[in-house]
Each structure stands twice: as C-alpha cells, then as structure tokens.
Amino acid sequence: MIPVRGYKDCRVAVLGLGRSGLATARALVAGGATPLCWDDSPEGRARAEGEGFALLDPARPDAWDEIALLVVSPGIPHLYPRPNPVIAAAWEAGVPVDNDIGLFFRSFATPDWDSMDQIPKVVAVTGSNGKSTTSALIHHVLEAEGRATQLAGNIGRGVLDLDPAANGDVVVLELSSYQTDLARALTPDIAVFTNLSPDHLDRHGGLGGYFAAKRRLFTEGGPDRAVIGVDENEGRFLANVLAETPGDDRVIRISTQRKPSGAGWQVVARKGFLSEWRKGRQVASIDLRAVPGLPGEHNHQNACAAYAVARSLGLNPRRIEAAFHSFAGLPHRSQRIGEKDGVVYVNDSKATNADSAAKSLQAFGRIRWIAGGLGKEGGLGPLLPHVGSVAKAYLIGHSARDFALELGADVPHEICETMDVAVARAGAEAEPGDTVLLAPAAASFDQYKDFEMRGADFTARVRSLIDPDAPQG
Structure with missing residues (x-):
C-alpha cells in the first residue's frame, strides 16, 4: 500500500x-x-x-x-x-x-529514496488503443530482465494498492483518459502516447477534450522522456510541442506507417520488422513476424512503444527481443484460443470501437468475423475500408441490424443475435486457413457486464466447439 x-x-x-x-x-x-x-x-x-x-x-x-x-x-x-x-x-x-492517480504521484516518492542506489521510476502509458498490451509488454520485458517492477492503474492493481518502491523499482501504469483528466499531479519519468481515435466523446465534450485529457500526462508534470505514436496528427502535434530541437532525444517517435526521417530518436515497424534509428542511422532491428504474442500491425505499434521504453531504461536490444518472444499476450486482446481442422479462433473482445476492430481485421487473413454489441458514435465507419479480408460477418447484440445496414451487400453477413449462435455458425462455415475472430467494434453492456465477460463467453464456446468432451467451466 x-x-x-x-x-x-x-x-x-x-x-x-x-x-x-x-x-x-x-x-x-x-x-x-x-x-x-x-x-x-x-x-x-x-x-x-x-x-x-x-x-x-x-x-x-x-x-x-x-x-x-x-x-x-x-x-x-x-x-x-x-x-x-x-x-x-x-x-x-x-x-x-x-483522484487516486493524483494522490499516487504526490505520495509515491519518500525520503527513503535518498538511500537507494537506483531511484525508482514510473512509466505511464495512455492512448486510445493498445494501452493494456503496451503496459503489460513493458512489465514483461522488465521481469524477464530481472528488474523489480509493478503493474497497475487501469490494468491489474489500483495504484494505491502498490507496494512501496524498492531499490530500482519500475512502476508501469496504464492510464485512461478518465484517470488523466482529473489528476492534480502527473509526474511520470517516462510517458507513452500510443495513438488517438474517437472514444468516450460524451465524457470529454468531443474529440478535442478527449485529446486534451490524454495530453495532460505530458504537459502537467513534464516527463524526462516521452514516447509518442506519430501516425495521427494529434501525436505529431504532441511530439512537436515536446521537442526543443529536431534531434531532441527526450522524445522518441514511434510509427507503423511512416518511414524514419530526420535526426531524432525513432522506432518504426514496417512489414513486420522493427527498427531503431538515432541521428539518421539504424542502430538495431527485430523481426516481429516470428513473435506469436504480438500479431498484426497494431501489436507491432505496441512493440515499438515497449521497445522504446525499455531502451530508455538502458536495456539491450537483443534482450528485449528475447523477452518479446516469451510474451503470451493478454486475455481478450488478439488472444489465440485454439485451432481445429485448420481454423484458428481469436478473442479480441477488447476491440470495443471501430478503430481497434479495424486493426484486428488487418492482422489476419481470411476472417469469419463476429461483431456487434452496443454500438458507438460513428458506427463501423473507420473500419469499412478494411473489411476486404472478411469472408462473412456474424452479428450479435443491440447493434446487429445497424451493423448489417452499414456492411450492406459488400460483406456477406448474418444476424445471429447471440454469441452461442455466432460461434456455432462461424465454426460450421469456416474452412481450413480461416480465422474466426471476435472483434466486436462495440461496447459489451447490452449483453454482458464488461468486455472480459464477453470474451470469456466466446472462449468457453470455442473450447466446447474444439473439444466437446472436455470439462467446461
């Protein structure tokens, strides 16, 4: 505590x-x-x-x-x-x-730190998508390196439930916009901005207010180093605000869509390869295609952010790469559940908005897509350019008919209403090489308490489908 x-x-x-x-x-x-x-x-x-x-x-x-x-x-x-x-x-x-985040930042450092050889550090991760995986991946890399580390915030434990810092401890916090918006103290050593897409707009009075809530993590306390995703204008703006010179290495720009340019510190992932650039030269690279726990471009962005944080903390690129290979991923986030007759089943229940679901759709080949729930403002608009890999959509929940109208004749679809029907139909129609993917592009609250319960229902039904004789529960 x-x-x-x-x-x-x-x-x-x-x-x-x-x-x-x-x-x-x-x-x-x-x-x-x-x-x-x-x-x-x-x-x-x-x-x-x-x-x-x-x-x-x-x-x-x-x-x-x-x-x-x-x-x-x-x-x-x-x-x-x-x-x-x-x-x-x-x-x-x-x-x-x-809020508790503000109290944490005001209370974490104590006079005991004066006697420590290595002052504890706080890494705080925010953004629209990828926060949880990025935070968990940073934590995993540090654990693999033998560093004292704790994970908390919007994932795992509450921040005030953490143990008092040990010598050299690194606390990794996942922070939502709800948490950064009100905290009166925000002073991480390293702050990460993954990306921005419309979400929680009613809570923040629009997209500008939503971005402003995220931006507070970087402007209220001034982190020693900022890792910024620059694939959207908001990220490029934020990186520009924080950097004093073109080569200011207090800002590390990360991207999966842009080629490295300029003299600054950059970590990019293109065509499955992560590369680190400093002063206009490549200094390290990792082949992410062989990392099973990080499938798809969206996870490659998460890998860029975690890599940049680990390098900021002094870790060796090859040791970071080894830790990536032992990362199993998080439940409900591109989680591979199993395979039967050449069909792979993936649970991405955390894809609760169109942007995150679009990233999931781009991570796999021929897809049997289970989508729907309580739709959000904007509907499926952002993902419609990425439905080319969808063999058929199986629609559930409150927004099933609205989603069907948006998909129209371009994407074969079926209104299934419930998860049990969707899994059964997708499994029956899937062919070898297909991926049955739960990526709802909607909130879960019409049928489930939260996205975890929705993902658990999908997982249980898939496991029953793969092995009907196995004990369930």
Whole structure:
C-alpha cells in the first residue's frame, strides 16, 4: 500500500467505493487522514462500513465542513456531459477535487529514496488503443530482465494498492483518459502516447477534450522522456510541442506507417520488422513476424512503444527481443484460443470501437468475423475500408441490424443475435486457413457486464466447439 501523504489529521471525502475508492480510503488511513466515504449504491456503502469506514452523506447541509479534499473514482463524470452533483457541491464549497492517480504521484516518492542506489521510476502509458498490451509488454520485458517492477492503474492493481518502491523499482501504469483528466499531479519519468481515435466523446465534450485529457500526462508534470505514436496528427502535434530541437532525444517517435526521417530518436515497424534509428542511422532491428504474442500491425505499434521504453531504461536490444518472444499476450486482446481442422479462433473482445476492430481485421487473413454489441458514435465507419479480408460477418447484440445496414451487400453477413449462435455458425462455415475472430467494434453492456465477460463467453464456446468432451467451466 502507498500511504497518502499531505493529509495527516485531515478529513478527506471519497466518492465511489469500487476497487479504487476503497483502496484510496485505506491509503488515506495509512497516511494519517480520516476518510469519509460515499457511494450512490447501498452495496458500496455497506462494503465501506464493513471495513470500518465512516460514511458522509454529501446532501447534508454541513457535509463539506472541514473537508480538505474530495477524491473521486474515475468512472464519475466531473465536467461532461454534466458534473456529478457531489463534485459540483465540492466546487461550490471550494473543496479541491482529485483522484487516486493524483494522490499516487504526490505520495509515491519518500525520503527513503535518498538511500537507494537506483531511484525508482514510473512509466505511464495512455492512448486510445493498445494501452493494456503496451503496459503489460513493458512489465514483461522488465521481469524477464530481472528488474523489480509493478503493474497497475487501469490494468491489474489500483495504484494505491502498490507496494512501496524498492531499490530500482519500475512502476508501469496504464492510464485512461478518465484517470488523466482529473489528476492534480502527473509526474511520470517516462510517458507513452500510443495513438488517438474517437472514444468516450460524451465524457470529454468531443474529440478535442478527449485529446486534451490524454495530453495532460505530458504537459502537467513534464516527463524526462516521452514516447509518442506519430501516425495521427494529434501525436505529431504532441511530439512537436515536446521537442526543443529536431534531434531532441527526450522524445522518441514511434510509427507503423511512416518511414524514419530526420535526426531524432525513432522506432518504426514496417512489414513486420522493427527498427531503431538515432541521428539518421539504424542502430538495431527485430523481426516481429516470428513473435506469436504480438500479431498484426497494431501489436507491432505496441512493440515499438515497449521497445522504446525499455531502451530508455538502458536495456539491450537483443534482450528485449528475447523477452518479446516469451510474451503470451493478454486475455481478450488478439488472444489465440485454439485451432481445429485448420481454423484458428481469436478473442479480441477488447476491440470495443471501430478503430481497434479495424486493426484486428488487418492482422489476419481470411476472417469469419463476429461483431456487434452496443454500438458507438460513428458506427463501423473507420473500419469499412478494411473489411476486404472478411469472408462473412456474424452479428450479435443491440447493434446487429445497424451493423448489417452499414456492411450492406459488400460483406456477406448474418444476424445471429447471440454469441452461442455466432460461434456455432462461424465454426460450421469456416474452412481450413480461416480465422474466426471476435472483434466486436462495440461496447459489451447490452449483453454482458464488461468486455472480459464477453470474451470469456466466446472462449468457453470455442473450447466446447474444439473439444466437446472436455470439462467446461
């Protein structure tokens, strides 16, 4: 646990009592503060009371008396589409609002670091797609190298649940726009921007607000080094803002679409080969085509980002390459489930928007595509240029008929409604060499609690199809 510093003997309100909220309350107690908790759900309040935390009803007239800070969970909107009433009340009372990410950055470093041979570092990864795989890959490379490392944030543990830093520890954080948008302190040593595509636009008041939330990771605290994906205008803009000179190696530009140019530090992946360039010369390369855990161009971009971070931390290119080969990938992210009769089954349930699904469609050959769910603004528009490899689409969920209209006569498709029907139909019609791919291009909330549950359902049905006699569950 990371004890929260700076609020000893203070009363701190905590709004939202899920994983991060309860971890925040515990960390506040460890730092000598008194947390006062609230959640809209009776179940959340009961969990807090079960751990011995006091409740604070924000509707009480005296609720904000002597409150030093309000800490909110990332899922609670603070500005768009409209401020949560509790946050608006804190504004009126002049109470500062923060989240657990801000508290982490204010509390992680301690006087004990003065006696360490190697000062701990924080790597923070943000962007629209690839954050989780990039973060997990960095963590895996460091573990393979024998470095002390912890993984947290939007993946794995909550940030305040981390262990206090050890000598030379590297903390890798995956940070969503919900987390970077509100944090009052953002001071990573290395910050990564993977890419940008439209997502969460209602929460951020449009694409500009969404990018601004991501950009805060780089502009609020000023990382020592920034790894920037430059395949979109927003990334090129950000790299240009951060670099002082054309050859400023505090900025590492990564790309899967652009040839290396100029004197700066660049890591690019083209036609399956990753190459590192410095001062206009290639200094290292890796053949990514033989890395089973990183299929497709989108994963090659993730590899570029992880490679750049590892090189920034002083790791040797050949040792990074060896670690790539032992990376198994993450569940629900281009996860190979199995093969039967020459047909491969892949779970990319995390492809919850059209842009990420488009990247998945480009990673494989002839595809039997399972798509649908709760469609997002813009529908399938960004991926329609990439459906040439789709032999047939099997559409499920709330948006099945809307997706069918968008695909039209160009892509054979069938409305299956549910996962069991889609898997059965795709499996029955697939031919040797085909890939049955779950890449929904939609949220899961119409039929599932989250994308993990959707991916788990797909996985269970595929395994039953591959081996009907195997025990399920």
